[in-house]
Amino acid sequence: MAQEASIVCALLALDCEGLKGAVLKGPGGPAQDAFIQAFRDTLRERTIFRLPPHAGIDRLAGSLDIAETLRTGMPCHDRGLLAEADGGVLLLTSAERLPAEKAALIAAQLDDGPSRFAVIVLDEGLDDEAAPAILRERIAFHINTGAFDAVAPADLHAARRLLPGVSVPGHIAEGLCQTALALGIASLRPAVMALRAARAAAAIDGRSVVDDDDARLAARLVLAPRARRFPVEEQEQDAPPSPPEAQSSEAEGEETAPTPGELSEMLLEAVKASLPEGLLAALEANLREVQAKSGAGAVSQKMGLARGRPAGTRHGVPRNGARLSLIDTLRAAAPWQPLRRRQSPARDGLLVERADFRVKRFKQKRQTTAIFAVDASGSAALHRMAEAKGAVELILADCYVRRDEAALIAFRGKTADLLLPPTRSLQRAKKSLADLPGGGGTPLCAGIEQAMLVAQNVRRGGGTPLVVFLTDGKANIARDGTADRALALRDAETAASVLKRAGVRALMIDLSDARGGPARRIADAMGASYLALPHADAARISHSVSAVMKA
CATH class of the missing domain: 3.40.50.300 (P-loop containing nucleotide triphosphate hydrolases)
Incomplete structure (x- = not known):
């Protein structure tokens, strides 16, 4: 490679x-x-x-x-x-x-x-x-x-001198185009770039005419990474007999150039050989993907750089969409006018310099995503699970009004599953909550790590994550899946410290009857706000989480 x-x-x-x-x-x-x-x-x-x-x-x-x-x-x-x-x-x-x-x-x-x-x-x-x-x-x-x-x-000094004179035979150009179509490449650009790559390969090799090896190299490097599918081998059909003139015109033993169709099959084999193992099965799934638009329509999602409610002005140059505050700019320039007129007597009018510019400031609310990590293990009583489901549904309704989002993670047994990706859809949330499983061990470390992954994705999208844990903190499944209560608690504290170092806001809602138990230790390790609600109902949990989200 x-x-x-x-x-x-x-x-x-x-x-x-x-x-x-x-x-x-x-x-x-x-x-x-x-x-x-x-x-x-x-x-x-x-x-x-x-x-x-x-x-x-x-x-x-x-x-x-x-x-x-x-x-x-x-x-x-x-x-x-x-x-x-x-x-x-x-x-x-x-x-x-x-x-x-x-x-x-x-x-x-x-x-x-x-x-x-x-x-x-x-x-x-x-x-x-x-x-x-x-x-x-x-x-x-x-x-x-x-x-x-x-x-x-x-x-490449010699190749640069040779490149302008390199020619491409017609059957190679047609073969590369057929190969691109066979691989499901709809755009003409990759075929054109494959031709240019073949010409460059010939020039590097010191030749003025592109041959089949150059075409194979270009197909492997340019067309193979763009393949959307691979053609299914069809059953061979009886080929029609060749015309008598064509048969008689070929001299015995004379080598002939492959036809575009034959060259296309050769190039497809070269592409197939360069694809990683198991990729051909995935290519078929790519056909169902919606291709991204490429053109002027891509600019339709442009977001302005000066949105939100006004929040005063600051010194700066009106660029990248920032708006000039004319009144504040003139106010900053006014005290300097006598001095500037003495320094530049030939200039007329108001003398404004870069240091006078003031641009408007705006405060724009960032979208908050509440990531609920719910303990669905056997240690969480059934009525606690019902309260958690009700709280998540209430908070989702509140998030919909504020245009915020919520996600749901359930950890039980030995794993943690993302049941609901970040969404404002109440319908999707209710369906996920209805299917929320229960029972089994408490893999608290897996739940914290899964919440960390979702929080990182939210940050990449420009949002602000808030992780809400609803658990009694009684971890008994370690990170490697073994049933060891002491090791499971140490793994959970380690994962919690990683969450703290990442600067992710968190809220620990302790559902156990013992205040200050293992849930409090985990909350301290992750720097989370701690809330003991052993007798809380869905409304109280919802009110507590909403207060943190609005803070």
């Missing part, structure tokens, strides 16, 4: 603008750093511009420099990072968090913008998180960084 990564690096370095870039999928680490360093060593004449996901639209696309415009009396503009990256490489870090409107701007530049650059996308998303589809479609190579360790830079 290291050799394949080196080939990708060389192909991309040879034809940056045509192949557009590479998506590096996987956790950040030495593998990503090795690829970027090799790419930097191969393209010494190109500058790499880093774009973090929090960079604003104005920094990306450029904007009017208000301070410089006021100072000179003429419109002055910032170029923006996309213009500055012309002729270089744009490095997108944490691309799975890149907003759709920024991805659309970059995609427009890749298509036909005035700036020409390549893009290296660092995609560290987990599960269903991924870099925007509008970018992944336009970038040739998709690499799993966990598959290689080191990348060696290549010397």
Whole structure:
């Protein structure tokens, strides 16, 4: 796999603008750093511009420099990072968090913008998180960084001189297009990029004509990661006899080029050989997924940067959607007018400088997600489970009014299950609550770890998690699944300390009759608010949780 990564690096370095870039999928680490360093060593004449996901639209696309415009009396503009990256490489870090409107701007530049650059996308998303589809479609190579360790830079001086004269035979171009269709790739872009990758491979090998091996390499590197399905082998049908003219025209023993159909079958076999084991079965499921829109429609989800209720002003430049507070700006500039007029007697009117700018501040309520981790073990009495279900249903109704969300985790036996992902749907909640199981051991550690995972996902989505534990704290199932009460309590305290270090707000509702028992120890370990409600009903639990959520 290291050799394949080196080939990708060389192909991309040879034809940056045509192949557009590479998506590096996987956790950040030495593998990503090795690829970027090799790419930097191969393209010494190109500058790499880093774009973090929090960079604003104005920094990306450029904007009017208000301070410089006021100072000179003429419109002055910032170029923006996309213009500055012309002729270089744009490095997108944490691309799975890149907003759709920024991805659309970059995609427009890749298509036909005035700036020409390549893009290296660092995609560290987990599960269903991924870099925007509008970018992944336009970038040739998709690499799993966990598959290689080191990348060696290549010397491409001779290949650069040869590349413009490399030609592609017609049967190879048609074969690559047929292969893309057979793999369920609807867009024409991957087939075009596969052709460019084949031309670059031929140039690196010192040839001016693309051959079948170049096509196989391009299909494996460009088309295979995009495969949505694999064609089912059909039963062979009797082929019609060849025309007499065609049979007589072939000289005996003469080698002929494969037809596009034959080449497509060869390329499919090459793609099949490069796919990981077990992936072909998963490809069929991908057909049922709804493909993300790639185009201008992706910008329709844009969120304004100045929403909520007014909360005064602050010093700053009106960029990235921030609104200029004209009155406060003029008020800040007024005391300096005599001094500025003496310094600049040739300037007329009100003299406003960058230090005078004031922008409006807004307070926007962040969505809170209450994550209920309910002890469904045998130690929790049946009436306690009924109270917990009633409390969750009441809080969900309250969350629906406030536009907050709630999730439900039940831990029993040896595992903890997410019965209800974060939602505001009362119907889904009632169904999950009705099926809430009971009985078995108390794997409190598993419940805390599952709540931590859900809380992390809520934070990635921009929300604020609140974990609510309803338990008596009598853990008796350890992290490894063994029935050891002392070890189970130590594992639960360790998991609780991890939750505390992550800064996740938590509320421990002790349902046992003994105040200050094991539930109190767990609450102290996780830094949670402790509430002993041995005789609480659903209404009291709901009122307590709602008070914490509103705090």
